[in-house]
Amino acid sequence: MSVQAMPAIGIKEQPLPAALTAKDLKTIDRIAGINIVVAVLALSIGALFGVFQGLEHAKVFNIYPFLQPVIKTYYQGLTLHGALNAVVWTTFFICGFFTFVFPRSFNRPLRYPWLSWVAVITMIVGLVTAAVPMLTNNATVLYTFYPPMLAEWSFYLGLTLLVVGSWIVGFNFYFTYYAWRKENPDKRAPFLALAITITMVMWQIATLGVAAEILFILLPNALAPVLGFPAPGLDPLLSRTLFWWFGHPLVYFWLLPAYVSWYGMMPAQTNGKMFSEPLARLVFWLFLLLSTPVGFHHQYADPGIPEIWKFIHMVLTMGVGFPSLITAFTVVASLEIGARARGGKGYLRWIGRLNWGDPSYAGQNLAMILFIFGGIGGIINASYNVNMAVHNTMWVPGHFHLTVGSAVTLSFFAIAYWLVPKLTGHKLFTKWMALAQVWTWFFGMLFFSNAYHTLGLLFSVPRRTMLGEAPYYDSAWNPQMMESVLGLVFLSISATLFFAIMLFTWIIPRKLDKPIEMPVAEPLNPNPAPKWLDTWWPWLNGAIALVIISYGPMLFQLISNMTTWSKGIRVW
Amino acid sequence: MSEQAHGPEHESAHPEAHEGQGVHVEKWEGIWIRISVAMVFVFILAIVISATAFGISVPGASGRMDPATLNDADNPFSQPGLRELAPGKYEAYIVAQTWNFLPDRIEVPVGSQVTFHITARDVIHGFKLAGTNVNVMALPGQVATLSATFDTPGDYNYICHEYCGYVSGAPIGHHTMYGVLTVLPADAAEATQSTN
Ligand code: HEM
Ligand SMILES: [Cu+2]
Ligand SMILES: [Cu+2]
Numbered sequence: 095m096s097v098q099a100m101p102a103i104g105i106k107e108q109p110l111p112a113a114l115t116a117k118d119l120k121t122i123d124r125i126a127g128i129n130i131v132v133a134v135l136a137l138s139i140g141a142l143f144g145v146f147q148g149l150e151h152a153k154v155f156n157i158y159p160f161l162q163p164v165i166k167t168y169y170q171g172l173t174l175h176g177a178l179n180a181v182v183w184t185t186f187f188i189c190g191f192f193t194f195v196f197p198r199s200f201n202r203p204l205r206y207p208w209l210s211w212v213a214v215i216t217m218i219v220g221l222v223t224a225a226v227p228m229l230t231n232n233a234t235v236l237y238t239f240y241p242p243m244l245a246e247w248s249f250y251l252g253l254t255l256l257v258v259g260s261w262i263v264g265f266n267f268y269f270t271y272y273a274w275r276k277e278n279p280d281k282r283a284p285f286l287a288l289a290i291t292i293t294m295v296m297w298q299i300a301t302l303g304v305a306a307e308i309l310f311i312l313l314p315n316a317l318a319p320v321l322g323f324p325a326p327g328l329d330p331l332l333s334r335t336l337f338w339w340f341g342h343p344l345v346y347f348w349l350l351p352a353y354v355s356w357y358g359m360m361p362a363q364t365n366g367k368m369f370s371e372p373l374a375r376l377v378f379w380l381f382l383l384l385s386t387p388v389g390f391h392h393q394y395a396d397p398g399i400p401e402i403w404k405f406i407h408m409v410l411t412m413g414v415g416f417p418s419l420i421t422a423f424t425v426v427a428s429l430e431i432g433a434r435a436r437g438g439k440g441y442l443r444w445i446g447r448l449n450w451g452d453p454s455y456a457g458q459n460l461a462m463i464l465f466i467f468g469g470i471g472g473i474i475n476a477s478y479n480v481n482m483a484v485h486n487t488m489w490v491p492g493h494f495h496l497t498v499g500s501a502v503t504l505s506f507f508a509i510a511y512w513l514v515p516k517l518t519g520h521k522l523f524t525k526w527m528a529l530a531q532v533w534t535w536f537f538g539m540l541f542f543s544n545a546y547h548t549l550g551l552l553f554s555v556p557r558r559t560m561l562g563e564a565p566y567y568d569s570a571w572n573p574q575m576m577e578s579v580l581g582l583v584f585l586s587i588s589a590t591l592f593f594a595i596m597l598f599t600w601i602i603p604r605k606l607d608k609p610i611e612m613p614v615a616e617p618l619n620p621n622p623a624p625k626w627l628d629t630w631w632p633w634l635n636g637a638i639a640l641v642i643i644s645y646g647p648m649l650f651q652l653i654s655n656m657t658t659w660s661k662g663i664r665v666w
Numbered sequence: 667m668s669e670q671a672h673g674p675e676h677e678s679a680h681p682e683a684h685e686g687q688g689v690h691v692e693k694w695e696g697i698w699i700r701i702s703v704a705m706v707f708v709f710i711l712a713i714v715i716s717a718t719a720f721g722i723s724v725p726g727a728s729g730r731m732d733p734a735t736l737n738d739a740d741n742p743f744s745q746p747g748l749r750e751l752a753p754g755k756y757e758a759y760i761v762a763q764t765w766n767f768l769p770d771r772i773e774v775p776v777g778s779q780v781t782f783h784i785t786a787r788d789v790i791h792g793f794k795l796a797g798t799n800v801n802v803m804a805l806p807g808q809v810a811t812l813s814a815t816f817d818t819p820g821d822y823n824y825i826c827h828e829y830c831g832y833v834s835g836a837p838i839g840h841h842t843m844y845g846v847l848t849v850l851p852a853d854a855a856e857a858t859q860s861t862n
Contacts, residue, residue, distance in 0.1 A: 398808040
């Protein structure tokens, strides 16, 4: 897909811009609303299991005997926690948020409004299809589903449909983008629309890996007993490699929507402006370029992958840290403009003048603060040999509850605090509850993740383990376990508040004080960005080339030496 | 970032910068971009130095082995355990399987260098020697090889850190899968050696 600005002088007539009507908006908002309802429900159940897990680890309370026969094991719950939070909550929220923002940013209806219905229905059918085996303990493979562990076929089919549904969301954006470009050959695509499209294209490249794993490896093996043909067998290392082709850009698929808001919306929520709009675009292009060719950093500890490839991916991983470092500066500068416009003074005192009273602003700012720690931890994880100290220990859940569990999730909470009132036309229930919600999440995750980081680093406590039943449980872990329980207390309150706020805002028709507008940050500098920051082909081709260079040789070797020694097994 | 970084007067300073194809970059922004690039290179350099100078590294390519052959008489994994190669030099063949390690007890004298060969029989397992950098995935079909020297006596747990299954109500499962490597102090080591 290379959508370039067309020359201004052409023979063809420019199509007239399509107007965004109230009817279009109604459809868009309904679809966004459905997505968000699913997302919030998923998170509510997911977070509940998170609390159960934390209490089990600290030996405070092992709830699993009481969940029989509905939930069979800790690991079935953990599968649900990972899938519902990291896959369902994120993907549905993102698709809903993007569907809401994208046409408004272009001020143009979606090219095919019905395609959005197809997308959301496909995603929901996929979710239900995958949920049934998870809830019946037929897919207790955790959300990474590493074979040779093999779930029931419907689990993989459901995941496939969920991903395909999200692709369709993207396709609709690409068609719309193309139509808009024809109508506006000389304009720069607005930042929000461009950033959203880049995110979806990145997701497209990313999901090819997991699509190949599911279609060519997992489904044939899972379907064999059902359809009565002999199972072809599988290669665990090849499967893992295809999974992690997808697994790292997955985390950017979670993060970039938060960046969309941090760059393009949040400054407007504190009277600020986008400090450097062109640089914001560059950041998104760099993510398109560098998100995928880094997956071996999840396989540093895998045998069978030569060190040189791990090293190359390590270098590229450090490279993908670069756009986030820029973000740290640019976003803070944008907020500083706002704080100063609000009367802020001094080198740091202006921070107090940010719009802390607005939960939608405060939540995102707190999310950023936790992301600083998450980012530092990420650089440590990426550090190849240092990774050996922490790989697969509790350090890792400590890390990603700061990133996806806080930077992303807390930002989405905050976005929901303007989006849900906007969608329902009801006043937020209530501002104070929402402020309490974001602050409790902030402190909860701070304690929780600090404790887990420490457990992993100091004591090598393994992750993904029902620790309360482990014979090697050590009382030396107690101080950190107690700290994590303190975090759990905050998090339980926070998760309950979030669910209550969403529910009550929806069902209690309190009148809005004033109509809600989607926040859009104006660029500080009104001059349009240079054209190369609005041109697809160099970035897209570059991204594809980098993937081929960084994965091609190793995948070629893995595929040509592929074995089928392993057969899928059920170990739960 | 200072107050002067982006006042309005600064804006009007370079109006021409926006006309061309370049991105207009503020002073402090430019400095930060340079710092960021430098940081990225420093990180990479630090890793290269630690990997080359201190030999801290990650598992690399290794042998492959059909898990179905693990019990064959000529397969070294058919007799999992510790072998002495030379005084103070050992190799350990370890099989990870649902839900234990073979063997789950290893004893070496202090100062020994041990080369671990680890593979998995059924699903993916993990192997981390608590408190050390010995950390590797055990994949069916792959043999991971890595070595470590043990200079401090004591018990080191090796723990399976990748979920490998558990059946509700069973006495064992992923969370019970571990072993202990004991590094014997010098005098105790001699005692065991002579009884062997
Ligand atoms: C109330 C809030 C939460 C609590 C108390 C919580 C707690 C936990 C705990 C204790 C674990 C298990 C660690 C282990 O045994 O390895 C875990 C795993 C995980 N959590 Fe959370 N969590 C929460 C929210 C979230 C959110 C919001 C997300 C993502 C959006 C998330 C994503 C994950 C993932 C991906 C895993 C790893 C699952 C796996 O290893 O397969 N969690 N969480
Ligand atoms: Cu990653
Ligand atoms: Cu195991």
